[in-house]
Amino acid sequence: MTPVATPFFFYLLSGLAIAGGLLVITRRNAVHSALALIVTLLAVAGLYLMLYAPFVAGVQIIVYAGGIMVLFLFVIMLVSLERTIKERQFNRMWPVGLFAACALLALFMSVFAKGRALFPDRVPPPPEASNTQQIGVMLYGNYMFAFEIASLLLLVAILGAVIMAKKRI
Amino acid sequence: MVPITTIHYLVVAAALFVLGVIGVLTRRNVVIVLMSIELILNAVNLNLVAFSRMWGGLQGQVFSIFIVVDAAAEAAVGLGILIAFFRNKETINVDEIDLLKW
Amino acid sequence: MLDSFMSYLGSSVTPGEANNQLWALIYVLIIFAGVSVAVMAMNWLERKALAHFQVRLGPMRVGPHGLLQPIADAVKLLIKEDIIPAESDKFVFWIAPIIGLLAAFTVYTVVPFGPSQAVSDMNIGILFMLGVSSLAVLGVVMAGWASNSHYPLIGALRSSAQMVSYEVAMGLAVVSAILMTSLHGAGLYGVSKLSDGTGTLSMIGIVQAQQEQQVWFLFKFFPLGLIAFVIFAIAMIAETNRAPFDLPEAESELTAGFHTEYSGLRWSLFMLAEYAAMIAVSAIAVTLWLGGWLRPFPTWLSGPAWDFIFALFPGLTFVGLAAIAFLGTVRMPKHSYFRVQTIGLAAFGAVLALIGVLLLGIVIGAKVSDHDILNRTTEGLSNVFWFVFKVAVFMYLYIWYRATWPRYRFDQLMKVGWKVMLPISLGVLIVTAIVGVLL
Incomplete structure (x- = not known):
């Protein structure tokens, strides 16, 4: 099996993954978050296929999308409260949390920018x-x-x- | 178009990781906090698999399978605690879970 | 284009492996159409067979012996008013049947109808099939939740618990079959070596392993393969929510379970997904334990003469169906009111007979002229026929179960799943491994 390693699929899948991640942390309704998380998980499984890791992709689909997410949906249905949707969604410390996370992102990006030369441009040929x-x-x-x-x-x-x-x- | 290299995957993984961190730090709904933790674990997995591709070994993939196992255990226990808590306190907001005993 | 079209006919790999997008698309379309037609036929057959089990007639009015009933039903469902409950979650309500349908149909990309008759051969084939078919539960859960109504919610809770529980036993049974692919040697108990990493997860590879070992995994290490197969056969009924495990849609308890609030086209999508999933899990069972596309008795009844006789089967089946249709035509009432139906049934029989004669012609032509493309077509037809025949047997079993057994109670269902099926499947897996190492 040779996954199609084209830039188009990479950008499509990573766009889906990040959009799904954004929806997970912004939706009011936990079920919508779970759906967005499923999209992210499947997109990440697609990225694994592009990285020639079919077994990890299969495990990702079975365990995450088929098992853990069903567990999540099950629990959401058990503990569903009408009022949690109408309540405040973010805790009082959210500016601090957001700032910390953005600082983390800046740190990652600066590390990647500085260490760019350390990453080889050529990756080894796909494995057997x-x-x-x-x-x-x-x-x-x-x-x-x-x-x-x-x-x-x-x-x-x-x-x-x-x-x-x-x-x- | 530029060819896709390891750094591209690392950037995607970093974005997912940060999204997960934002979710954990700012949301009140415990279920969504747990889902954000899953996002973080996925970002780590993506990093591991990308590095395993970069070095041509399989250690990264093996470790990502261990992390999936870990995520399953974490989700099961976390949701179990959530159900026990919901039964007692009728709330699923993190900032209302602030009593040491009741 | 014609060149690439013709050149593929001589190839012996799947379109996915040959990187032939045109043929992959053709296969996808053929499979999609085939599954849809099979679902309609199954709809008719189920109603007729259930009726005859209960000594009734079943649909008789729309077309001869109700043959046009599925089409009439489809038209009715298409033009029915599409109701979305006011308090429902519109988006989730809308997308739930689509997810179910996508999960059910995506699985068919790796179903091996023959060594080259599959869309693609993944090296994680069986893992992919189990994974994608486990996504079907998401559609059910979302439908139940989005309806914002009690019966669907309870149906969805039941279905998620049931499907997750039975997936475990199902997965372990599958693992014991996969284990057998790495235990080489011919015959029922033959294990000559256990070398590193010679097993396979690819659907085509699993069938080829059965071909090499000259035994269907159903009979390998008798009775271990048989027990694993029975575990899978029970778990797959629970996975597809069919009687006697149809708790999520038990009409006496939950009106219609998770699709109570659905109507018209969306409801029909759920039905399509359910039947497509039934065919898909049967295909897994056939691939793993019943030798996939291999014809019966490949070693006992071997030789070119037997090959020729078995190659005649597809054509003979159609001729036999045509004979039944003609018998029905003769037995139609001789009143002028039934004339149109009689002619219709005769025409249906004639079409079946024509297909049968065409298939027989191809086989005999291949035998006489020994032309390469005719030979390949004969082989392909035979492979697809045996695979579809075995799946059809499972489809009939589904109807039979539904007519025969009363529905389980939910706690009994869970008890059977966790306390009986899981230990047995684990035991079978361990014993298979021990037997494989010791022998």
Whole structure:
């Protein structure tokens, strides 16, 4: 599989991702935010495909768009309150937060501008098609311990979520 | 058109990251704060995958899978806490969650 | 243009791999039209079959034996008033059926109708299919929420819980089938080596693995493959919200579940998405466990003579359908009131017979003249026929289940999903891995 690495698709997908991100933090209604977040996630999955990382793109679609976002929508429906939509949406500290975030962006940009020369213009040729197999071998080889810890983390998360959300255990 | 290089992806990731930070710092709705955290994690993932492409290795992709696992765990626990809290206090605004005990 | 058109016919890779946009577009259009026609046919077949299960006649008035009923229904739905509830969230209400439909149809880009009869062959094929079909739940949830009404909301909550729960068991069953692609060796128990990274996630690769190992994964490591298949077959009914797991749209409890507030065209989009998703998950099951496009008994009944006989099947099927239509024509009432319907049914039978004869002609022509393009066409027809035939069996099973089993209660459904299906599928996965290493 050879993803089409054209600038057009890059700008389209990153535009979608950033527009979705903007909508996430500006919508009053949490469901609309969730929809915008889904757009962002799918656009980022497209960017992964352009970076020759099909397995990560597939995981992104299954876990994020199909799993986590459904969980979010489920919870939004459970805790939906009519009045939260009419209330103030931003907390009292929002100018400070916005300023801090903009400072962070400025920092990033200055680092990128200064370190521009450090990034190679030529990227290595696309890897072989067996991306999934190589990731599998790495996960069960070099990163075996981290993989097991991740499964333990998931177990703890399941237990924690059940204990938190269940009325009577 | 200029060819797309690693720095382009880094700029997109930085923009997503900053959007997520703004969401976390300014919104009151807990659900949207959690979604902004997902945005931040996605920006980090994009960075990792872009760097893994730049160096031609797969470590970045492996780490991004670990981050997806982390995000799933975080979303599950966060939303669990949110439901427990909503059941007790009938609110989902962060700045009203300010009591140590009740 | 004609050159590129003709040159592709001799190629043995998918249009996506050959980077042939024209043929990719042609395939997309063919699949889109084919799925839409299949959904209409399924609509008719479901009503007729359900009726006969219950010893009724079903639709009989619109066209002979109600054959034109789906078209009449489609026209009715198109010209019906399109109602959007006043208190609903307009945008989400509008986009929900479209998301469901997009998710259902995007999946078909990787469905392998044959080694070169697919739009594209991704190396993450099965992952892509599971991922995109899991997006369908978003359409359901959004529809339920946007309607701003109680029944749809409860339907949406049920459906999201149900689909997320059964996806886990489904995914584990799929993993155990993928594991089998890396366990080489011929026959039911043959495992000759377990080398690094020789398995595959590509849909075409999975079928080719079954071809190489000379066994459908349904029978591999008997009964492990069979158990995984049964788990998948149950989970896929829950995934597509069909009886007996149609809790999200249980009419006795929730009027119509998540699409209570929908009417006209939007409602028909939901129906189209549901049937398209049913065909898509059946295609996954066929690809993973039933050998995809491979004909039955490729090793037992081998040789050119058997190949020729099996290649005749597509044509013979159409001829058989035509025979049924002609039988119906003969048995039509001989009253002048039924004359138009009788002629219509005869014409329908004649069209079917014509297609059958054409297909038989291609196969026999290929046998006689041994022309390259005719040979390839025969092979392609045979592949597509066996794939579609196996999917059609699943479609019939869906109707059968619906006619046979009563609906589950929701807590029973969850219990079955988490406490029965999940442990069994995990166990099958682990045992498959152990068997694969030990043998």
